[in-house]
Amino acid sequence: MANNPLLPAGELRVALVRYRYSFHGGAERYLDELASALLSEGAQVLLLSSHWEGGKASAGIWVMVPVPWSPKWLRPLLFARAVRKWGRKNPDWLLFSLERIPGADVYRAGDGCHAEWLRRKRPLRPVTWPLDFLRPLNLAYLYLEKSLFASEILKSVISISARGKEEIIRRFGMAPERISVVYHGVRLPGDLEEGRCQARAQLQSRFGIGKEEPVFLFVGSGFRRKGVGVLLDAAILLATKGIPFRVIVVGKGNARPYLRRAVRGGADGRILFAGPVSGAGDFYLGADAFLFPTIYEPFGIVCLEAMAYGLPVVTTRVCGASEVLREGESGYILEDPFDPVSLSDRMEKLLDKDRRQDMGKAARKTAESMPKERNLRETLAVLSEAWRRKKED
Numbered sequence: 001m002a003n004n005p006l007l008p009a010g011e012l013r014v015a016l017v018r019y020r021y022s023f024h025g026g027a028e029r030y031l032d033e034l035a036s037a038l039l040s041e042g043a044q045v046l047l048l049s050s051h052w053e054g055g056k057a058s059a060g061i062w063v064m065v066p067v068p069w070s071p072k073w074l075r076p077l078l079f080a081r082a083v084r085k086w087g088r089k090n091p092d093w094l095l096f097s098l099e100r101i102p103g104a105d106v107y108r109a110g111d112g113c114h115a116e117w118l119r120r121k122r123p124l125r126p127v128t129w130p131l132d133f134l135r136p137l138n139l140a141y142l143y144l145e146k147s148l149f150a151s152e153i154l155k156s157v158i159s160i161s162a163r164g165k166e167e168i169i170r171r172f173g174m175a176p177e178r179i180s181v182v183y184h185g186v187r188l189p190g191d192l193e194e195g196r197c198q199a200r201a202q203l204q205s206r207f208g209i210g211k212e213e214p215v216f217l218f219v220g221s222g223f224r225r226k227g228v229g230v231l232l233d234a235a236i237l238l239a240t241k242g243i244p245f246r247v248i249v250v251g252k253g254n255a256r257p258y259l260r261r262a263v264r265g266g267a268d269g270r271i272l273f274a275g276p277v278s279g280a281g282d283f284y285l286g287a288d289a290f291l292f293p294t295i296y297e298p299f300g301i302v303c304l305e306a307m308a309y310g311l312p313v314v315t316t317r318v319c320g321a322s323e324v325l326r327e328g329e330s331g332y333i334l335e336d337p338f339d340p341v342s343l344s345d346r347m348e349k350l351l352d353k354d355r356r357q358d359m360g361k362a363a364r365k366t367a368e369s370m371p372k373e374r375n376l377r378e379t380l381a382v383l384s385e386a387w388r389r390k391k392e393d
Contacts, residue, residue: 012043012387015090017097017104019079021049021062027098027110035061037376038383046093048086050079073136076100080144094387102147106386108158112298113167114141120296120318123338124224149174155386158182158379160299161320180382183324185375186304186367189281199285207272209246214351216247217287217311219280219302220294223253227293227316232258233340234293236265238347245270245351247291250283252276284309289350289360294319295337307331308367312359314346324370330362 016035021028031047038045050067065086067078076099084103087095097104100114118138122129132138148154149172157179159165165179189195203209220226228249235247247270249255255273262271274283280302284290290306292315303313303321313331315322325331332346350356 012038012041012384013045013093014038014043014383014387015046015048015063015087015093015095017048017083017095017099017101019049019076019099020051021047021053030110031098033372034376034379037380041380048083050075050082071136073140076137076144077140094383094390096383096386100141100144100148102144102151103153104148104151105153105390106156106158106383107148107154108160109164109168110160110298112164112296113171114138114145115171116167117296118142121225124295146172154178155389156180156382158382160184162323163318163320164298180378182375182378182382183320183370184299184301184304185370185372186301186308187372188308188368189285192285192310192364195282195285199282202282203248203286207246207248210244213244213246214288214353214356215286216245216289216291216347216350217250217283217306218247218291219250219283219306220292221252221276223249223251223258225295226251226297227295227337228253228258230293230338230340230343231291232261232267232271233265234343234347235270236262236267237340237344239265239267239270241348243348243351245347247271248274248283248287250274250277250280280305281309284311287311288353288356289314289347290331291343291347292316292319292321293334293337293343297321304367304370307363310360310364312350312356312363314343314350324366326362326366330359330366 016031018028018031035045045061047062048065049062050065052062065079065082067075067082070078080101083101087103095104096106098108098110118132149168157168159168159179159181160183162181165181168174168179169176203215204211209215218231231247238245249271258271262268284306290311290313292300292303294300294316295318297319299320300315303315306313313325316334316337318337322333325333327333334342336342
């Protein structure tokens with residue numbers, strides 16, 4: 001990327017905006033890699049955040065944007081106001097925000113549309129969902145989101161899926177040409193076969209998995225939104241057929257209610273909770289297929305990671321990663337995220353070892369076409385064009 005002609009060396013100044021920066025977070029890792037790419041191109045880079053836990057490229061470029069102690073719902077509003085104030089004092093910097101900041105020059109819609117998420121989650125709260133529109137934090141996000149897309153300062157939006165772009169156009173009337181779809185990129189692991197046997201043996205030893213038992217994997221925190229309940233119901237349906245298999249759930253969440261449901265449904269021991277981990281590479285290596293029945297996900301980087309490890313993926317149409325899957329070739333796409341029967345049917349299809357391997361190879365090829373470098377290159381192109389327009393204003 002050192003010879004990328006998109007960025008005029010020494011001219012571009014980018015202020016990256018994230019409310020809370022931690023090198024453990026996925027969005028923060030993205031910012032760290034972007035900061036490295038920008039610095040390598042000769043751009044000037046700052047990171048605006050109210051909290052900072054050191055990362056690599058972020059060291060030395062952090063600018064604290066203090067937010068006074070306040071109720072949780074008020075913090076995003078105060079942070080947005082503080083960032084706008086900083087931007088007015090520093091008009092020669094391009095504000096590139098991962099938060100809903102009215103007054104940003106470029107916004108990356110990595111969290112999707114909050115208004116769309118509230119609509120999608122209604123089946124989880126069939127009686128009390130109207131209360132969501134009375135909760136102060138939701139009202140704050142909805143206000144910031146609407147103000148952001150109505151801002152005359154906003155020059156470009158980066159959506160991480162075509163579905164996300166459609167949501168912004170439909171809900172906020174934004175011109176399509178102002179929204180660029182930039183898919184996630186992924187780092188490809190090396191020789192998969194070399195580590196696969198060892199990783200599988202470790203899972204078998206840790207969880208008491210039989211040698212011939214297929215292993216389905218889920219990775220993600222926020223179990224309700226990401227469909228662990230539907231996944232459990234699908235596993236119960238499959239277990240009633242007496243077919244040996246295991247499901248491993250990796251991520252932060254309360255496992256107890258799901259384990260109780262598994263016992264009541266006759267799937268005791270079929271679904272295993274590993275808890276949060278710092279890296280899921282060994283789980284990807286040791287699994288046979290990846291399941292991600294989310295009810296709303298702007299993209300779902302875990303799906304792309306699983307594909308990079310050669311796993312077929314089952315996810316839902318409302319997951320942005322479904323746009324890079326080929327139905328029946330590299331995975332399966334569920335039309336209804338609340339349908340355990342369809343998920344159980346796809347799980348049963350993937351019990352066939354030859355099918356899993358063929359689909360896993362196709363998934364790996366897709367991941368190979370989506371490297372991190374492509375994501376960074378396309379992002380830099382958006383920033384460069386926004387910078388040009390800002391200089392002309």
